[in-house]
Amino acid sequence: MESDQTVLCQLLAVDLSDYCYRVCSRCERVLPGDNNKCVFSSASSLCKFCQSNEPKLLYRILMSVVTDTSVKTVICFDRAATVLFGCSADEFFHFTKLNPKAASMVNQVFDGEMLRMTLTRPKNLNAQHMRVTSVVPLRSGFQPAIVTLRQLCCTKSASLGGDCSITNNSF
Numbered sequence: 001m002e003s004d005q006t007v008l009c010q011l012l013a014v015d016l017s018d019y020c021y022r023v024c025s026r027c028e029r030v031l032p033g034d035n036n037k038c039v040f041s042s043a044s045s046l047c048k049f050c051q052s053n054e055p056k057l058l059y060r061i062l063m064s065v066v067t068d069t070s071v072k073t074v075i076c077f078d079r080a081a082t083v084l085f086g087c088s089a090d091e092f093f094h095f096t097k098l099n100p101k102a103a104s105m106v107n108q109v110f111d112g113e114m115l116r117m118t119l120t121r122p123k124n125l126n127a128q129h130m131r132v133t134s135v136v137p138l139r140s141g142f143q144p145a146i147v148t149l150r151q152l153c154c155t156k157s158a159s160l161g162g163d164c165s166i167t168n169n170s171f
């Protein structure tokens with residue numbers, strides 16, 4: 001059996017066209033996607049196994065990284081992606097609904113970020129991409145995407161209104 005490999009790499013691009021999937025929040029089984037024509041979309045958030053109707057989103061993101069030897073496309077699941085994004089996929093989804101430009105800004109935010117990744121070969125031999133099992137940002141000033149995006153989006157609204165960072169602390 002092949003062991004995991006740890007690589008140093010630079011993040012080139014994150015594919016946010018399809019970055020998450022839905023699971024049942026109680027039993028974490030995958031719920032059918034909206035593309036699944038066999039399921040009425042109104043019924044698709046009901047879990048067939050535990051009858052819970054509380055779906056949640058988990059990350060599943062394709063990213064391109066460059067190591068010292070090659071460019072790879074790897075797939076990053078929820079635990080590792082949360083390190084990079086700094087919030088759950090649900091939170092990120094709602095943030096991009098409120099700030100439609102946020103998703104397109106993610107690639108600028110991450111541009112060239114240096115990461116140490118642990119990659120593992122998927123058990124399914126037909127799976128195309130190696131899975132990221134852990135990710136460690138190496139830059140000392142690294143902050144998760146949501147932190148940078150909130151700053152960028154807040155700066156815009158703060159310049160229209162007052163500066164909310166000056167609070168009344170004189171008492």
Ligand SMILES: [Zn+2]
Pocket residue numbers: 024025026027028029047048049050051052
């Ligand atoms: Zn369930």
